[in-house]
Amino acid sequence: xxxxxxxxxxxxxxxxxxxxxxxxxxxxxxxxxxxxxxxxxxxxxxxxxxxxxxxxxxxxxxxxxxxxxxxxxxxxxxxxxxxxxxxxxxxxxxxxxxxxxxxxxxxxxxxx
Amino acid sequence: xxxxxxxxxxxxxxxxxxxxxxxxxxxxxxxxxxxxxxxxxxxxxxxxxxxxxxxxxxxxxxxxxxxxxxxxxxxxxxxxxxxxxxxxxxxxxxxxxxxxxxxxxxxxxxxxxxxx
Numbered sequence: 001x002x003x004x005x006x007x008x009x010x011x012x013x014x015x016x017x018x019x020x021x022x023x024x025x026x027x028x029x030x031x032x033x034x035x036x037x038x039x040x041x042x043x044x045x046x047x048x049x050x051x052x053x054x055x056x057x058x059x060x061x062x063x064x065x066x067x068x069x070x071x072x073x074x075x076x077x078x079x080x081x082x083x084x085x086x087x088x089x090x091x092x093x094x095x096x097x098x099x100x101x102x103x104x105x106x107x108x109x110x111x112x
Numbered sequence: 113x114x115x116x117x118x119x120x121x122x123x124x125x126x127x128x129x130x131x132x133x134x135x136x137x138x139x140x141x142x143x144x145x146x147x148x149x150x151x152x153x154x155x156x157x158x159x160x161x162x163x164x165x166x167x168x169x170x171x172x173x174x175x176x177x178x179x180x181x182x183x184x185x186x187x188x189x190x191x192x193x194x195x196x197x198x199x200x201x202x203x204x205x206x207x208x209x210x211x212x213x214x215x216x217x218x219x220x221x222x223x224x225x226x227x228x
Contacts, residue, residue: 031213037212037213037214038214039213039215049149049157051214051216051218054211054212090156094157094159094215096213096215097213099170100162100172100173101147101159103156103157103158104156105156
């Protein structure tokens with residue numbers, strides 16, 4: 001199985017400041033069809049996960065443009081340009097290139 | 113509007129069985145891949161099982177031999193039959209729709225508690 005490793009575990013950030021979360025996979029996420037299937041999810045307290053980014057850098061419908069994804073191969077990043085109060089929660093990466101689907105351990109973003 | 117509604121969770125004794133349902137609306141389950149993902153209390157997300165649009169099922173290590181995914185196209189519903197339940201299966205179970213290699217829509221989840 002593909003192991004997904006996120007860092008940091010916890011991220012206290014001042015409102016209005018940028019956020020960067022790293023996600024690394026144990027093997028390349030480039031599929032044989034040339035696509036890279038890497039999702040990012042946000043889970044606010046008490047809520048279901050919500051997809052933010054798919055295929056590395058595509059924002060899901062309704063996601064503010066302060067969220068962006070980048071990366072390739074085994075190394076990926078989620079960035080939030082200016083943290084807002086509603087962005088507090090846990091962020092997960094997930095690979096869909098190879099089944100079983102696997103998730104990173106999560107990064108908790110909180111207000112400093 | 114795409115919606116997924118999970119039902120069937122509850123308190124069950126170790127060794128018992130439970131069947132979870134995931135009722136879909138706004139799309140057709142037979143045209144999509146559907147996954148079950150669980151989250152133990154205070155922990156991260158773990159993919160449990162999935163069913164391709166072709167109907168072929170696939171299970172992760174945690175549920176292999178104990179969990180079976182299936183679907184009823186006439187009810188537009190996907191099921192997760194869970195047998196020989198253990199305390200470590202205690203979690204909120206979500207169903208989610210597959211899209212572009214990932215998971216786009218998620219249900220609200222149903223809580224399964226395995227305890228005597």
